[in-house]
Amino acid sequence: MTPSLNPAVTETTKPALAIRNYSLSYRTANGIVAALKNIDLTIGKGQTVGLVGESGSGKSSMAWSIMRYLPPNAVEDGGAIRLAGEEILDYTPRQMADIRGRRMAMVFQDPSTSLNPTIRLGEQIGEVLMRHRGLTKVEAMQEAEAALARTGITRPKEMLQRYPHEASGGEKQRVVIATAFACEPELIIFDEPTTALDILTARQILDLFNQLREETNVSALYISHDLGLVSRVVDEVSVLHKGGIVESGRVDDVFRRPKADYTRQLIGAVPNPDRWIGIDAPANPDPLISLETIGVHYNAPTMLQKIFQPKEAEKAGFWGAKNVSMEVRKGELLGVVGESGSGKSTIAKVLAGLQDFDGKLQFDGKTFGSRKDIDRAYRRRVQLVFQHPDASLNPRQTIGTIIGRPLKLYGIVPADKVATRVAELLEMVRLPADYARRHPHQLSGGEKQRVAIARAFAAEPDLVICDEVTAALDVSVQAAVAELLVKLQKETGTACVFITHDLNLIRQLAHRIAVMHHGALVDFFDGPDARADDRDPYTKALLDAVPVHADMEAFDVA
């Protein structure tokens, strides 16, 4: 090679990955749909580049294009994808199979689905080594053990013998990461590797990623919808919107001085715990509902089992909630935070009268000792909004029927006024009145969730329980849904129990926050006191684990 005048050029002539003017579309029943438009992306050796975008932006298509794993209806419209200078668009399937796992590897979103449930973890790591490095089974197992040890698994040898269902989510993701790193590839694609994990585990996996990146000097493409998180792990970031890259550059530059409107919008939508968007706390804190020593025992032992197998009966089932006491005040927004399995949804179900419970529930002077006591009046006054609007809206009914249902059921308005009221409710959730004639599948995810919220408020309740209502939505839509809830609260004075795992978001909304862990209520405090010294260690750990871009507070995005 002739010496170049500019050393930097020589450095970048053969980046680990170079994508030039690449376009991709899919043939669908509705014609050709463009997925990626004129993408330019470069990952230098040892560099980590973030690819940020919302669902449908094309970020997953990008990953499949690089791995050359496209569905049959994909049409590539020219461009180049080069791995260390080699044009891989021209490679045969056989050549690609040789490269995959050896020179480029991938870490997937959900380790519980990307590992084969019937094969021991050791074999799933070892098979890559046997395939690409020609190791024998024994050698591969030794290598696999070493690879696992590097990911911080404490007893790697034991882990090799386990099946996926015998490992925790974090352990499984470590296995996937160990597999990706096993053949020391030049490039690893991380596709939302922490999204499916709990807050604390996600934090550990992120730390592991940073550590391995330093140790191995691998180049990486980090795909995520989470701007705050990406800013912590990448050098450069590209923002993908509707198949095109709208902005790219050094991560600090993009965050501090976003050029594209869309980037600004994305950054603005990231929940910032210091920006309060909720309503003022209710002046007189009268209790609305109080839970007294509520317990929920799932798979509780039966009477027969207690008699005949007392030993087994003691261990049977588990407590979804144990000894939980708290009260919801009139007109307030109470945040309930916890990881998956912490019991937060169990509490939601108890409050909504969907779950059998021990203990007492007091509502407006009435005491309910069990689920069976809960009457129709209670059910009208306490409404529930579910996480997935796709599952909670009947796909065969029109939006008008769905929202009109509680109006008719509880006789909120006379029959001839139902249509008018539906239109009003749609307007309240900022949807056009003619949506009443549509079916759920004609709406976007955010719109569907608005319909579900409108249905809950249709019954004119005193309390609305929101169970992870923003979790299935994109960042920009999440913020809008949260603001909508606050607006409705202001208009109606309804109290709200907002269940979430997103600590940044809840701190923007909630007057008081309850923290749950393993079915128990471990902490309960006023919103502004989240950072107080006397918080429970678990609360502190949760708060520390949440990615907040260090400079986020520094720039004013509003």
Place this chain on the structure above:
Amino acid sequence: MTRGYLIRRLLAIFLVLAIVTFAVFAITTVLPGNAAIMILGEYATPDAVAALERQLNLDQPWYMQYFNWVAGILRGDLGMSLRLSLPVSQVVGEAFLNSALLGATALVAVTVIAIPLGALAALKRGTAVDLAIGLFSYLGTALPEFVTATLLLVFLAAPNSGIFPAGGFVAPWGNIGGFAYHVALPAFTLGLILLAHISRQVRSEMAEVLSSDYIRAARLKGLTERRVIRRHALPNSLAPAVAVISLDIGYLLGGIIVVEEIFAWPGLGRLLMYALENRDLPVIQAVTLLLAGVYALSNLISDIVIAMLDPRVRYA
């Protein structure tokens, strides 16, 4: 799977069989026709009938008859066949062995053929190959045994073609060729009807597995297609097929009665027909009980196989 689980399952099977004995006994008791008259003929004198009834214990109340019968079973004594003058255990045992040979041949053959067919259909989903496999297996299901059997007899065993024998049985011991020659048509008839069940089940399960995240992950590890299919996809597609096969054993037990009758196969089916026609109560009872036992046991075996295929399945 714990030992306690196995013991509980076996106890459950005994309980089922106990209920079956009662049902079988009740049915045979209410069957029209008097066994003594059937044996002695229409013109028997009332005295002779009474004497034979006493000899057969038919004059005792039903609960005593039932008690004696069950007590006999527990002692391993199934009584004497009324018509054949042989111990029931000997008659039924021989027939059971013959039927088991036919059933096992059909089941093994259909499993060996249907699983690869289903897997192939899933791999070639939407192509002509998939369509052809689907068409063939559905055709097999659509044809009842007596139609398949008749067609086979007409085209492959008629005197002018005579490729296969029209019926009869040759024991496999020492003459495996002769056995295969005679078992081919009845086994094919029995298997054809199950082909679609198993191959469709494997196809749909395999198709689902092939579109799963872990198969995508396996391919993105660069594994060979051969390993992806054989090690990752196929084992995960088999558990539901095993469940279907065990259900099909129940179907097979019914089909075998028809098929044995058509192909003159000296098995349980033929024996049962003979016993029913001649009111040979002890034989009817023993055969029915045996069929129920086989079915219950095959369910247990399939659960064990499923647990071996899928480590997530745990019985306790």
